[in-house]
Amino acid sequence: MLFIRAIVRPEKKDEVLENLSAGGFHAATVVDVVGRGKQKGIRMGDVFYDEIPKTLILVAIEDWDKDKITNIILKTGKTGISGNFGDGKIFISPVEEAYTISTGAKGL
Amino acid sequence: MKEILAIVRMKRTSATKRALIDAGVAGFTAVRVMGRGKLVHDEKVIMPCKEILMEMAPDDVIDEQVSEEEIVTFLDDTRMFPRRLFTILAYDEDVPRIVEAIMKANRTERGAGDGKVFITPVADAIRVRTGESGDAAIW
Structure with a gap:
């Protein structure tokens, strides 16, 4: 099992979740976060912003769904044709075990 | 060293905290999240x-x-429904006990929406106060 942590633009959140649901990944957890990337934030005139609001989407998946879900997020999260700085990142980490609390069943 | 990610009902936060203390794990980090299940x-x-x-x-x-x-x-x-995401660091051998405690404290009659527990490996942990790393940094 794998854990997908995708950081996307807040305005893209609904679209990403919609497409994830359509692609068969209905379950998801969403957190509002702030952060900065490689570009060290944004300078707008005299004001420097380095706590840019983003949305963190957490999804647990089976190993073989990795390419499918990353493709959905990459395609939906991108702005414009070539993409822009600040479109976000996807991190993938291993999950050893998962349990559903209501049934106590192991696995997703 | 393992990280336990538990998504639980908002109303069950204090029950979860009590269960964690009973299981011998006092330290945790919690975030308010929105989520949906299957x-x-x-x-x-x-x-x-x-x-x-x-x-x-x-x-x-x-x-x-x-x-x-x-x-x-x-x-x-x-x-999306509001839930609380607990992050707990634990020694490998404590994981089943903690998972059992969380599941017991959070199970309701409703049959769905009680949350999930994920266990992921952690490469290293460092305590900021002393700088010690590895298993000594957990608690």
Whole structure:
């Protein structure tokens, strides 16, 4: 099992979740976060912003769904044709075990 | 060294905290998150939920058909519900005990929406105060 942590633009959140649901990944957890990337934030005139609001989407998946879900997020999260700085990142980490609390069943 | 990610109901936060102390784990980090689970098709799970929501509907203002329609879309929609995400660091051998405690504290009669527990490996942990790393940094 794998854990997908995708950081996307807040305005893209609904679209990403919609497409994830359509692609068969209905379950998801969403957190509002702030952060900065490689570009060290944004300078707008005299004001420097380095706590840019983003949305963190957490999804647990089976190993073989990795390419499918990353493709959905990459395609939906991108702005414009070539993409822009600040479109976000996807991190993938291993999950050893998962349990559903209501049934106590192991696995997703 | 393992990281336990537990998504639980908001109302069960204090029960979870108590269960963690009973299990011998006092330290945790918690975040308020929004989430949704697998789509539920089981009528036995949906019906009681629907009945509770129907009781809450103001029957003198809106007629029953409209409120029932609203409730159906509320339950079938891709709506996100508030939950609390606990992050707990633990030694490998403590993991089953902690997972058991969390699951016991959070199980309800509703049959769905009680949350999930994920266990992921952690490469290293460092305590900021002393700089010690590895297993010594957990607690």
